[in-house]
Amino acid sequence: MSEPNTEFKTQQERVYFQLREAILCGRFVPGRAVTIRGIAEMLDVSPMPVREALRRLTAEHALALQDNRRVTVPHMTASRLEQIVEARIALETQAALRAMAHISTDDLAHLKALDDQVTQAIEVQDAESYIRTNLEFHLTLYRHGPNEVILPLIESLWLQSAPFMRLVLNRIGLGYLTDRHVQATDAIAARDALALKLAIASDIREGIGALGQEELEVATTEGEPI
Amino acid sequence: MSEPNTEFKTQQERVYFQLREAILCGRFVPGRAVTIRGIAEMLDVSPMPVREALRRLTAEHALALQDNRRVTVPHMTASRLEQIVEARIALETQAALRAMAHISTDDLAHLKALDDQVTQAIEVQDAESYIRTNLEFHLTLYRHGPNEVILPLIESLWLQSAPFMRLVLNRIGLGYLTDRHVQATDAIAARDALALKLAIASDIREGIGALGQEELEVATTEGEPI
DNA sequence: TGGGTAATAATGTGATCACATTATTAGGGT
DNA sequence: ACCCTAATAATGTGATCACATTATTACCCA
Numbered sequence: 001m002s003e004p005n006t007e008f009k010t011q012q013e014r015v016y017f018q019l020r021e022a023i024l025c026g027r028f029v030p031g032r033a034v035t036i037r038g039i040a041e042m043l044d045v046s047p048m049p050v051r052e053a054l055r056r057l058t059a060e061h062a063l064a065l066q067d068n069r070r071v072t073v074p075h076m077t078a079s080r081l082e083q084i085v086e087a088r089i090a091l092e093t094q095a096a097l098r099a100m101a102h103i104s105t106d107d108l109a110h111l112k113a114l115d116d117q118v119t120q121a122i123e124v125q126d127a128e129s130y131i132r133t134n135l136e137f138h139l140t141l142y143r144h145g146p147n148e149v150i151l152p153l154i155e156s157l158w159l160q161s162a163p164f165m166r167l168v169l170n171r172i173g174l175g176y177l178t179d180r181h182v183q184a185t186d187a188i189a190a191r192d193a194l195a196l197k198l199a200i201a202s203d204i205r206e207g208i209g210a211l212g213q214e215e216l217e218v219a220t221t222e223g224e225p226i
Numbered sequence: 227m228s229e230p231n232t233e234f235k236t237q238q239e240r241v242y243f244q245l246r247e248a249i250l251c252g253r254f255v256p257g258r259a260v261t262i263r264g265i266a267e268m269l270d271v272s273p274m275p276v277r278e279a280l281r282r283l284t285a286e287h288a289l290a291l292q293d294n295r296r297v298t299v300p301h302m303t304a305s306r307l308e309q310i311v312e313a314r315i316a317l318e319t320q321a322a323l324r325a326m327a328h329i330s331t332d333d334l335a336h337l338k339a340l341d342d343q344v345t346q347a348i349e350v351q352d353a354e355s356y357i358r359t360n361l362e363f364h365l366t367l368y369r370h371g372p373n374e375v376i377l378p379l380i381e382s383l384w385l386q387s388a389p390f391m392r393l394v395l396n397r398i399g400l401g402y403l404t405d406r407h408v409q410a411t412d413a414i415a416a417r418d419a420l421a422l423k424l425a426i427a428s429d430i431r432e433g434i435g436a437l438g439q440e441e442l443e444v445a446t447t448e449g450e451p452i
Numbered sequence: 453t454g455g456g457t458a459a460t461a462a463t464g465t466g467a468t469c470a471c472a473t474t475a476t477t478a479g480g481g482t
Numbered sequence: 483a484c485c486c487t488a489a490t491a492a493t494g495t496g497a498t499c500a501c502a503t504t505a506t507t508a509c510c511c512a
Contacts, residue, residue, distance in 0.1 A: 035462080047464095052281055068463090079372040082372075083373065094313070147309065149305075149313065152287060261494090273468090274467065295494055
């Protein structure tokens with residue numbers, strides 16, 4: 001038997017992670033139509049694995065089902081953005097606190113290295129790299145704790161915000177971003193729960209939470225029409 | 227053309243909601259194997275809609291995928307229970323606060339009527355009815371606000387806890403339950419955000435949050451073996 | 453030239469089959 | 483009586499086809 005791929009047991013799983021990665025990096029613009037046959041052709045697989053992958057991504061609200069049963073990348077709204085920010089703060093601060101006690105000095109060094117990548121992405125104004133490394137920092141942190149229930153919820157929220165985030169960063173640049181990650185790693189080193197909670201909350205608030213009406217308008221005009 | 231069902235546009239949707247309802251009522255015991263062909267035969271449909279429905283429920287973590295790709299109703303663990311309680315408190319208090327301003331006196335009367343059903347279910351010791359009406363009270367409350375992002379997260383958490391909850395209630399009865407819903411409706415009537423937040427948090431803490439090690443042991447012995 | 457209509461294409465859903473993998477059962481040897 | 487093994491059954495995945503619905507295009511008439 002040949003070995004088509006080592007990482008994934010099934011094709012639908014491979015397709016799922018490929019699409020997930022594309023969405024998380026913001027390579028799919030809000031409003032974009034996502035069809036089974038279209039993706040199948042793009043990834044050179046039969047429609048079946050794509051159908052299953054899209055069902056899963058839709059259930060995670062990374063994609064949205066229209067009335068006509070067609071799948072699209074959802075547009076951002078003020079209400080959705082508000083909820084994403086609030087929910088991310090609530091869930092990610094909890095996940096961070098549950099992780100803190102389990103983080104060794106080696107783990108901490110790794111987190112700092114990840115943060116360096118984030119800083120570098122900001123310096124060179126690479127929006128895609130910033131989104132990806134920033135996510136990696138957060139998820140790596142949370143994965144150190146027993147967060148198997150909370151993590152999928154957090155990931156769903158990132159999936160929902162990534163296409164919008166990418167669109168905005170492309171437009172207004174990465175200059176407005178501040179770095180609260182150092183504050184977070186310092187808090188972890190000091191085992192200071194309150195400081196960590198504040199650092200995570202500030203990071204979210206000053207990142208995606210700082211975006212408002214103007215950015216929403218940019219996103220709706222730049223994305224695919226409704 | 228005949229009209230097979232008025233509520234749902236597709237068969238997979240009908241199957242999804244049927245299974246969802248069964249899970250939410252706790253009719254599926256933790257550890258139970260859920261097979262495509264088995265459900266298809268049970269609901270008298272072809273395997274295809276079942277496959278799609280299971281994919282969706284798995285993505286929502288109502289069901290779990292084993293290493294061998296088979297689907298089961300997941301077992302509860304202490305860690306999972308902790309996270310569910312914490313996340314529910316964080317998300318549901320937010321959803322309630324976002325809903326409060328939009329609740330009219332008629333809406334409030336409706337909520338009180340729903341709470342009466344909950345109270346009655348407790349009185350007659352009907353576990354399934356309690357679980358269902360209690361969920362209905364909470365969701366009806368949250369749906370009054372702009373919670374389209376938060377609500378699916380909350381529903382996922384209920385789906386994850388329902389089979390365990392049912393098992394425990396069957397064993398230890400509904401006697402331990404307290405009613406914090408009146409406190410919640412009173413807070414809404416008074417537009418008292420802090421009181422509402424406390425009522426919701428207490429309701430969760432004194433409901434599923436009060437269950438500990440003994441109940442987890444009951445659940446693991448009563449459910450299907452791992 | 454503009455708008456409504458018919459023809460055409462594209463899309464999601466569902467059914468069925470084949471196949472590889474895994475679980476279960478049956479049987480035999482010690 | 484117990485464990486290992488072979489035979490059998492069950493299961494998920496993927497492919498392909500048919501079909502109804504919906505979107506898009508083309509066309510003709512005013």
